[in-house]
Amino acid sequence: YRLELRWVAGHEGVVGNELADGGAKSAARGLSSALADLPAILRSPLPYNSSALVQSFTSKITNSWASEWAL
Template identity: 50%
Template sequence: DGSGIEGMVGGSTVLYKEGRRVGSLRLRLGSDKEHEVFEGESAGPTLGLELLRRQRNVTTVSLWIDNTSAITATGSNRAGPAHYLMDHFHRLYQQVKRRHPDMEMTVGWVPGHEGVEGNEAADEEAKEAALHGSSPRELLPVVFRKPLPISCSAVRK
């Protein structure tokens, strides 16, 4: 999920296994003068793949996203806003797939702010990221361990 609050932008992911929360990651992207909430939404799937990369015996994955543009971007190679984040998603997906060759992943839409437990948890984590910062650097995907490029769209606002 992604969130913009108090002038900052964050993204997050929450991992559930058999209905039980087993992990989460947060990323503070920076100021909303340099980043858009869509970037936080787009970072979430990559954060999720990082959590999956560390798991054992992953066979079935459902990736739920509450932003339809981010969902579309997970299956697209076309350039668009913050598409470099989806390039990272696709590269990390290939790594995770090599680690878990039997993994089948589906990507679906979940309505935001409708009381869906996992989505509400991801929303809270995204707000925490924006307000209080990222997860420890060593837990983040390598690409998120250094500052992200400034968004042209955010600067133009």
């Protein structure tokens, strides 16, 4: 598998731009590619982000504490 990224100055007249725009819009709507269409490295779930887990836990424990001690 080979991935190539390129910066382009504009949108019009770039081959594949409409396809890329369509893919970006689909992803923004929460749609995703079929596993068979993805490179092998992207077929397994992403690891958990430890910073996000700590942030989520802190928020939950803070809310729990606030509701327990609310007068």
